[in-house]
Amino acid sequence: MRRTRLLQALALFSTGLLAGAFGYGAANLVPAFNAVPIGMRLDFHAELMKTNGITMQTTMAVSAIGTLALAASLRGRTRVLAAAAGSLTVSSFLITRFGNVPINGRIKQWAATAPPPDHAEILRRWELFNDARTATAALAFALLIALTLRRPSGERT
DSSP states (O other), rough: OOOHHHHHHHHHHHHHHHHHHHIIIIIIIIIHHHSSOOHHHHHHHHHHHHHHHHHHHHHHHHHOOOOHHHHHOOHHHHHHHHHHHHHHHHHEEEHIIIHHHHHHHHHHHHHHHHHTTHHHHHHHHHHHHHHHHHHHHHHHHHHHHHHHHHOOOOOOO
C-alpha cells in the first residue's frame, strides 16, 4: 500500500510538471515566438531546445515510468486509469521525439543560416505537434487526478 501511494505521488507530480511545462509553452512561448521577428524566434527556439532537451526528456521519462509502474501495482478501474495515463505520457514522448525534435533540428540549422521559403508551414506543423503533446500530457494529468480523488470501493459519503 505504501509503495503504491509513493508511485501515485511520483506519477501525479511528474505528470503535473509535464502538463504544466507543455501548457506554459503552448499558452506563452508559442504566442511570443509568433510575435517576434523570425530571426529572433529561431535564435531563441534553438537556445531553448538545448535546455529543454534534457529537462523535458527526463520529465517525460519519469512520468511514463511512474504511471506505468503505478498501473502495474493497481487492480480494476484504477489500473485502467493509470495505464491510460501512462499511454498518454508515452504518446507525449513519441509526439515530441518524432514530431517536434526533427523540426527543432531544422530550426537550429535555420538559426545558423536562413529559413527556407516554406518555413511558416513547417513551424505551423511544429505547433500542431506541440498542441498534441500538450493535450496528451494534460489528459494524463487529469486521469491521475481522477484516480487520486477516487473513493476506494465500499466507502460511502
